[in-house]
Amino acid sequence: MIAELGHAALWLAAALAALQMAAGFLAVRAGEGSEIARLVRPSAVVQAALASIAFAMLLWLFAITDLSVKLVAANSHSLKPLVFKLSGAWGNHEGSMLLWVTVMSLSGGLIALAEKRLPERTMQATLAAQGLVSLGFYAFLILSSNPFERLPVPAPEGLGLNPLLQDLGLAFHPPTLYMGYVGLSVAFSFAVGALLTRQVTPDFASAMRPWVLGAWVFLTLGIVAGSYWAYYELGWGGYWFWDPVENASLMPWLAATALLHSTSVLASRDALRVWTIMLGVVAFSMSMVGTFLVRSGILTSVHAFAVDPERGSFILVLLGLFIGGALLLFALRANTISEGQRFTATSREGALVFNNVMLSAILAIVLLGTLYPLLTEAFDVRVSVGPPYFNPVSAIFAVPMLVVMAVGPLLRWRQDRLERIRPELALFAALVLVSLIFFGLVTGVAILPLLGLALGIGLGVASLLPLRGRNLKRVPLATWGMIVAHFGIAVALIGMASESAFSKERLAAVEAGQSTQVGPWTVTLSEVMPVAGPNWTAIEGRLSASYDGGEPVILTPQARRFWAPPQETTESALSTRWNGQLYAVIGDRTPDGRWQLRLWWKPLVTLIWYGGLLVALGGALALVGRVIADIRRRRVARRIIERRAEMEAMA
Amino acid sequence: MSWRVWLPLFLFAGFLGLAAYQLTQPKDDFVGSGMIGEALPYFDLPAATEGASGAATTDFKDGTPRLLNIWASWCLPCIAEAPQLERLKEAGVPIVGIAIRDRPEDVARFLAQHGNPYTRIARDDLSEVQLAIGSSGVPETFVIDGRGIIRYQHLGDIRESDVPTLLAELEKAR
Numbered sequence: 029m030i031a032e033l034g035h036a037a038l039w040l041a042a043a044l045a046a047l048q049m050a051a052g053f054l055a056v057r058a059g060e061g062s063e064i065a066r067l068v069r070p071s072a073v074v075q076a077a078l079a080s081i082a083f084a085m086l087l088w089l090f091a092i093t094d095l096s097v098k099l100v101a102a103n104s105h106s107l108k109p110l111v112f113k114l115s116g117a118w119g120n121h122e123g124s125m126l127l128w129v130t131v132m133s134l135s136g137g138l139i140a141l142a143e144k145r146l147p148e149r150t151m152q153a154t155l156a157a158q159g160l161v162s163l164g165f166y167a168f169l170i171l172s173s174n175p176f177e178r179l180p181v182p183a184p185e186g187l188g189l190n191p192l193l194q195d196l197g198l199a200f201h202p203p204t205l206y207m208g209y210v211g212l213s214v215a216f217s218f219a220v221g222a223l224l225t226r227q228v229t230p231d232f233a234s235a236m237r238p239w240v241l242g243a244w245v246f247l248t249l250g251i252v253a254g255s256y257w258a259y260y261e262l263g264w265g266g267y268w269f270w271d272p273v274e275n276a277s278l279m280p281w282l283a284a285t286a287l288l289h290s291t292s293v294l295a296s297r298d299a300l301r302v303w304t305i306m307l308g309v310v311a312f313s314m315s316m317v318g319t320f321l322v323r324s325g326i327l328t329s330v331h332a333f334a335v336d337p338e339r340g341s342f343i344l345v346l347l348g349l350f351i352g353g354a355l356l357l358f359a360l361r362a363n364t365i366s367e368g369q370r371f372t373a374t375s376r377e378g379a380l381v382f383n384n385v386m387l388s389a390i391l392a393i394v395l396l397g398t399l400y401p402l403l404t405e406a407f408d409v410r411v412s413v414g415p416p417y418f419n420p421v422s423a424i425f426a427v428p429m430l431v432v433m434a435v436g437p438l439l440r441w442r443q444d445r446l447e448r449i450r451p452e453l454a455l456f457a458a459l460v461l462v463s464l465i466f467f468g469l470v471t472g473v474a475i476l477p478l479l480g481l482a483l484g485i486g487l488g489v490a491s492l493l494p495l496r497g498r499n500l501k502r503v504p505l506a507t508w509g510m511i512v513a514h515f516g517i518a519v520a521l522i523g524m525a526s527e528s529a530f531s532k533e534r535l536a537a538v539e540a541g542q543s544t545q546v547g548p549w550t551v552t553l554s555e556v557m558p559v560a561g562p563n564w565t566a567i568e569g570r571l572s573a574s575y576d577g578g579e580p581v582i583l584t585p586q587a588r589r590f591w592a593p594p595q596e597t598t599e600s601a602l603s604t605r606w607n608g609q610l611y612a613v614i615g616d617r618t619p620d621g622r623w624q625l626r627l628w629w630k631p632l633v634t635l636i637w638y639g640g641l642l643v644a645l646g647g648a649l650a651l652v653g654r655v656i657a658d659i660r661r662r663r664v665a666r667r668i669i670e671r672r673a674e675m676e677a678m679a
Numbered sequence: 680m681s682w683r684v685w686l687p688l689f690l691f692a693g694f695l696g697l698a699a700y701q702l703t704q705p706k707d708d709f710v711g712s713g714m715i716g717e718a719l720p721y722f723d724l725p726a727a728t729e730g731a732s733g734a735a736t737t738d739f740k741d742g743t744p745r746l747l748n749i750w751a752s753w754c755l756p757c758i759a760e761a762p763q764l765e766r767l768k769e770a771g772v773p774i775v776g777i778a779i780r781d782r783p784e785d786v787a788r789f790l791a792q793h794g795n796p797y798t799r800i801a802r803d804d805l806s807e808v809q810l811a812i813g814s815s816g817v818p819e820t821f822v823i824d825g826r827g828i829i830r831y832q833h834l835g836d837i838r839e840s841d842v843p844t845l846l847a848e849l850e851k852a853r
Contacts, residue, residue: 306687313691326701340702348695355688362684399694402701 031097034085035176038126041078041133042166045159047071048136052156056149056224065148068155069140075162076137083130086175090117096182099123099175105188107563115199121323121339122175124202129165131203131210135239136162139214145235147227154221161213164346172342188563188590195261205250205277209315211243212280215287219308220354223361228301233294236308238654240291243311244284245647251277252640260600265611265628267527267636270418272327275398276318279391283311286387289380297441299368299377303384309358313351314391320347327401372443379436386429390422397421423476430483430521433514434490452493460486473529480525488518505653513646520639526632537622547629548576549610551583556614556623564590566599569614569623573603585614609633712813712821712832719827720811724801727778728786734775734801742825744852746774746845748797749809749819751781752789757818760836761793767842768796772849776800779809779817820845824852 048071055065086099090113095101103120104113118127136158143151169175218236222228254277259267268274287307294304321327324340371377397413404411434456438449446453463482467473473481491514495503532547543552554570566586574580583601590597603610608631615624714720723735739745748764750757768774776797778786786800803809812821812829822831822845831848833841 310687317694320698324698324702326698341699344695344698344702351691352688352695355691359684359688363681399697402697405704406697406700 030085030088030094031176031178034082034089035174037078037082037085038166038170038176041075041082041129042163042170044071044075044078045133045162045166047159048075049156049159049163052152052159055152056156059149065152068152072133072140072155072158073137076133079130079133083126086123086126087114087117089176090114090123093186095184095186096178098177098179101179101183101186103187105186105563108188109562111196111199118202119199122169122173124206125165125169125173126175127203128206128210129162129169131207132158132162132165132213135210135214143235145231146221147225150221150225150227150232152221153224154217157217157220157224158214161217161350164349168339168342168346172339195257201250201253201257204246204253208243208245208247208250208284209280209312209319211239211246212284212312212315214239215243215308216312216350216354219305220357223305223354223357223365226361226364228294228305228365230295230298233291233304234654234658237288237291237295238651238658240284240288240311241647241651241654244281244288245644245651247277247281247284248640248644248647251281252637252644255640256637260602260611261597265533265600265613265626265630267633270397270414272398273318273322275394276321279318279394279398280311280315282387282391282394283307283314286384286391287311290384293377293380294368297369297371297377299371300381301365301368302362303381305362305365306358307384309351309354310391313347313354314395316343316347316351317395320344321398327398369442371441374439374446375444376436376439376441379432379439382432383429383436386425386432389425390429393421393425394418419476423479427479427483430487430517433517434483434487437491437494437510437514452490452496455493456486456490459489467529471529473525477525477529480521481529484518484522484525488515488522491515491518505656506650507653509646509648509650509653511646512649513643516639516642516644516646518639519635519642520637523632523635523637523639527630527636530631531633532629534625534627536625536627537618538625539622542622544625544627546610546627547631549627549629550574550577551610551612551625551627552580553623553625559586561588564588567614569612569625571601571612571625573610573612575605575610583610583612585612587614587616604634607631711834712829714811714813714829715832717829719823719829720808722808722811724777724803724808727776727781727800727802728783728790731797731800734777734799736827738775738799739823739827740825743773744822744824744830744849746772746849747812747821747823748774748776749779749814749817749821750776751779751817752785753781754817756836757789758793760818760838761796763837763839763842764796765794767837767845770846772846773798777803777808779803779806822848822852 048068051064051067051071055062055068058064089097089100090104091110093100093104093106093113095106099120099122103123104116108116116123118124136155139151139158140155146154215236218232218239222232254274255267258269258274259265287304287310290300290304290307293300320340320343323343326340397417400413401411435449435453438452460482463485464478467481468478491511494507494511534544534546536544538544538553540553540555543550545551551571551573554572556567556569559566559568566588568584568586571583571585572580573583581603583603585601586599588597588599589595598613598615601612603612608629611628611630613626615626617623719736719739721736724733726733739747746767750760764774774796776799778800781802781804783802786802790800801808809817813832814821816834818836820833820837821829824830830852831845833845837845
């Protein structure tokens with residue numbers, strides 16, 4: 029019954045998406061004040077409610093482990109802890125698509141309720157586009173990935189969730205990324221709406237900006253969480269592998285970063301109109317392309333995800349329809365939209381445009397590297413593209429981008445001279461040069477980490493410079509957001525460079541009682557014993573590790589064996605200090621009774637994720653700042669209208 | 680400006696075409712050996728169990744095509760392919776076995792239970808030869824021609840339906 033309720037809610041939501049789309053487009057054609065326009069906003073709101081009901085039903089099915097439902101039987105198990113039963117609801121293809129459309133319809137409902145700034149016709153067009161996108165995903169769910177499908181005979185027990193996914197970090201990584209993707213779909217709908225009605229105005233940019241900011245914050249969080257999960261759960265000690273699936277999440281982030289900045293230019297300076305629209309389309313198409321690459325199994329990746337060519341073809345058709353349609357519309361309309369206000373190269377707009385181009389270049393490089401194996405396979409050549417390509421080639425564009433990023437926020441809008449900010453420029457250049465010389469000559473660091481360290485230090489200081497000579501209490505929240513986010517980039521950059529320049533690794537086979545050294549750490553294997561959890565057993569090593577002869581800390585890395593489904597995982601153990609992390613993994617027993625230990629000392633590695641969190645925090649601050657300013661502006665506008673009405677009444 | 684606005688659409692169409700083409704292609708997840716068409720790398724391995732003879736590269740250069748079977752007593756699919764190897768032996772095919780990371784007593788027990796189709800059985804305790812000929816797992820079977828050149832690789836256990844293919848490949852290698 030629960031499954032049928034969910035299924036019915038899904039069909040009804042799809043019907044409302046169709047209504048929202050049809051009514052929206054008809055209203056746009058009919059022009060101002062048509063009757064049918066009144067249907068659009070309510071249908072978006074009701075659709076959001078229905079999609080939420082469908083998702084709630086799926087959560088319920090997973091919570092009670094209803095094994096007559098195929099999806100539950102295939103992905104859950106009655107002996108799993110409740111939190112992983114629930115996260116199992118989106119730890120699979122069908123459930124995660126349902127989560128996606130639910131978040132999408134919720135944001136559609138939110139725009140329908142709250143967004144009153146844009147001309148009503150543009151809003152109708154935006155909601156119509158949103159309806160079209162939702163309808164595509166509903167069709168995908170209902171026709172080829174129904175999460176509520178029943179089994180003819182209920183299963184006696186579920187197959188269980190992949191143990192690697194039974195982890196809190198990963199329980200929340202996919203929903204975060206989906207919120208990011210969905211935010212970009214809203215930006216896409218706004219872009220299509222603005223193209224349809226040719227209303228590419230600063231108002232349009234400020235209506236779209238919170239969505240882009242929100243999407244960007246969630247994408248950042250999703251990538252940070254995913255990267256940390258890969259780091260400690262997979263036990264390989266790396267945080268980024270340039271795997272197609274990782275690239276699939278990085279590409280929308282790069283596009284969203286560019287979009288975020290060009291939206292700011294459009295909102296405050298009325299420039300870059302066409303470019304912003306283009307990025308709005310590109311950002312969403314990157315999240316669709318990512319989804320396609322991940323779910324069609326067209327590329328070989330460590331994230332084997334519901335590989336199914338039929339689903340792949342479905343997503344490809346949706347991709348062609350949405351993105352192809354939007355690009356066609358763009359090609360037809362772009363020439364009728366003027367570029368907007370002019371500015372000189374040495375200005376804040378100039379710096380933003382430069383970095384937009386650099387970000388787009390990096391995006392193109394990542395896209396090319398990700399798709400290259402697909403291209404060569406058409407000619408029967410198999411290749412895999414990895415760090416030797418991505419790292420240096422993206423650095424070519426990242427280095428000038430970081431330099432401009434340090435300088436850009438110091439420049440004025442529209443027109444400026446570099447002479448005006450000479451002291452700041454000199455400080456930045458001096459910091460970079462001194463770090464280059466110090467790390468290059470004294471410690472002999474390789475070129476890429478060296479550049480990373482130097483630019484990270486320079487940017488870290490430069491990103492705080494816009495605050496100089498200002499009353500800190502009067503700096504707007506959005507400006508704080510920019511400063512925190514840029515500072516976060518510097519912090520993450522220093523973490524990455526330090527990890528690759530100064531990490532120490534030790535692979536040793538030790539007996540209980542023996543010690544080994546890694547960097548400044550002395551690690552002793554005290555004992556090895558079996559332990560058990562709710563659905564696994566493990567071999568656990570007890571290590572006592574002492575930093576530089578200090579008080580020892582106890583680490584307990586495990587080699588776990590799950591029984592539903594049968595699979596082994598390594599649980600690494602970490603000891604975090606302010607200046608880095610000790611990372612320990614226990615491996616097999618050697619024939620002579622010793623245990624394999626893999627140890628890393630990674631100085632400052634945690635800065636990577638702290639930096640990422642700062643970037644997300646910066647985005648969140650900017651978002652809150654913008655929304656508060658918006659609400660205030662709306663209140664003022666309302667008061668002016670009331671005052672005017674009073675005056676008229678008095679007269 | 681006029682023609683450039685069409686550029687994204689054309690690039691996207693190119694991507695769509697490529698992706699659609701690749702989706703229709705059968706997906707091949709196997710990692711084939713890069714050594715096909717190359718000569719066997721040099722090795723000289725001892726016998727895997729008492730009474731068997733070891734194997735060396737020179738054994739493959741007498742003009743007769745052979746099968747080189749990578750297996751192990753601890754490998755379950757190897758049990759499944761044992762009857763097929765037996766049939767190939769009955770068809771007169773010389774089969775050289777290489778037991779990967781195995782113990783002599785386990786090898787002897789396996790042969791006693793599932794039959795011995797091999798003319799030679801060598802032991803490869805460190806997977807050296809296995810890696811050198813580009814095999815990524817057990818079982819795998821290679822067709823080696825009479826001059827010691829690797830001609831064909833079969834991944835996984837040999838099913839009934841694979842026997843004619845292997846016989847045909849051996850015929851080609853003659």
